[in-house]
Amino acid sequence: MKKDIPYYAFAFSVSPILYLLSTNLGTADPRAAIAPSVLCIVTSVVVYLALRGVTKSAQRAGLITFTFFFFLFFYGTIRGGLSVVTLWDFPSMDLRYLIPIWSACFALYACYFARTDRQLGVLTGFLNVVVCALVGMSLIRIAAYGSREYSATPNTQRADSEATVHGQPAHLPDIYYIIPDAYARADMLEEWYGLDNHGFLEALRQRGFYVADQSTANYPQTSLSLASSLNLDYIDALTDRLDPLSKNRAPLYRLVRESKLVSTLHSYGYTFVSFSSGYPATEIRGADLYLRPIARHVLADPFLNAVLDMTPLSALVYRGQVSAYDVHRARILFALDQLPHISRTGGPKLVFAHLLSPHQPFVFTIDGDPIDPSASFSLRHRTWLVQSDEDDYAYGYREQLLYMNKKLLETIDGILASSEVPPIIIIQADHGPDLLAGDFARADVEIFRDLRERFSILNAYYLPDGGAELLYPDISPVNTFRVVMNHYFGATYELLPDRCYNATYARPYDFQDVTDQVRQAQSPPE
Secondary structure, three states: OOOOOOHHHHHHHHHHHHHHHHOOEOOEOHHHHHHHHHHHHHHHHHHHHHHHHHHOOHHHHHHHHHHHHHHHHHHHHHHHHHHHHOOOOOOHHHHHHHHHHHHHHHHHHHHHHHHOOOOOHHHHHHHHHHHHHHHHHHHHHHHHHHHHOOOOOEOOHHHHHHOOOOOOOOOOOOEEEEEEOOOEOHHHHHHHHOOOOHHHHHHHHHOOOEEOOOOEOOOOOHHHHHHHHOOOOOHHHHEOOOOOOOOOOHHHHHHHHOOHHHHHHHOOOOEEEEEOOOOHHHOOOOOOEEEOOOOOOHHHOHHHHHHHHOOOHHHHHHOOOOOHHHHHHHHHHHHHHHHHHHHHOOOOEEEEEEEOOOOOOOOEOOOOOEOOOOOOOOOOHHHHHHOOOHHHHHHHHHHHHHHHHHHHHHHHHHHHHHOOOOOEEEEEOOOOOOOOEOOOOOOOOOOEOOHHHHHEEOEEEEOOOOHHHHOOOOOOHHHHHHHHHHHHHOOOOOOOOOOOEEOOOOOOOOOEEOHHHHHOOOOOOO
């Protein structure tokens, strides 16, 4: 490698993308990084060649190219800092102030490097080593993650050996599994949010639902919770060779996408229908029928959205009619509006709809009017609280939940009206909200200041033909489809103990049994 050739300029153009991917392994689809990486490499080559022609110097052209991508990708960090310490109106203030100032700073640096008489050989060699090392570390981390992806193999043999299927119903019912993300149990809503939700629960009961009013989640995170419920068992029984210190979420994603429930129902001739959620763990594109609203631009992919948010281009894109929040709203409304029409598809169906609401960001008023928060789009709770406070969170959560109540009842009425065979409908949150969240990413602190809030969930069942007789007030998601398979398909699953296992995001397999803490009576904060 020639030390005077600025390889670092090309390597740095993809460094932020690779670093973003390496720090979001398991939550981002690696394929989403291909297009922006290729675009950046091609752009770096074009910019470098143009600048080399102007400056007549490979080293100066390389340094200016490096500076261009530094200013391009570091922009999001500056804007993020400003949004925390000021009332930043995004994107209008970006277009009016920040982008012109940022562009002027880049122009000054570019002019200086273009005219400098300094020898740049040593700097070029240094940057070649440093930048290529940074890229190499990201690539090693990505490759290591990929090699581990199949090392922990989902094990569904336990579920197979537990149950015997004796037959099938004469008329196979459609099964709707609807997951309103972070929907809290009624007592938690009243205690922490000052919201009386009994009207909605009574409306469900009037429609024939059984509401498990003491239900708790088995896990505090979406991927853990759904991997368990869709496979009828606890995580440690489903995955071999789990390392409590591992951050590898690939086994969980495989359990969600290739679940025991889907495999079993396929044997009965069921079609698996999945709606786009915008959350990587539940983007099941391999479903028999994968439904999503027509994506009008790049922001339909969460990873591409994150890449775009690092650059000034985000302000230009968000200035248009379609923003990340528009796409987010479209997914939620599309699923709720289309669910009643699924019954028209021939044959029995398992329909999976993970709705990222009432989970933040809060993008609906109580009447369903759109809200576009001033901050960049993010699903992460800590990002939201940095840019608001607990009162704002509670208000936004209440408004969005009440709108969801209205939409869920409309959807349920539509499903019941359009179904020739009485369907099975399960409305079940994956976990509760996190108004009292602690430092969610760290492994050495307790995640939640009140575990009941995170583990207490909405859990409602429409089980026709006597299925509700097998339910009980504190049934948890791990037993949901054991009940369904036993009653409607003659299986012989034993019901498991309903337990709650806490885990940090940094260590998703380091389980702590917190059942007693979740169930014990606690007084609300003063």
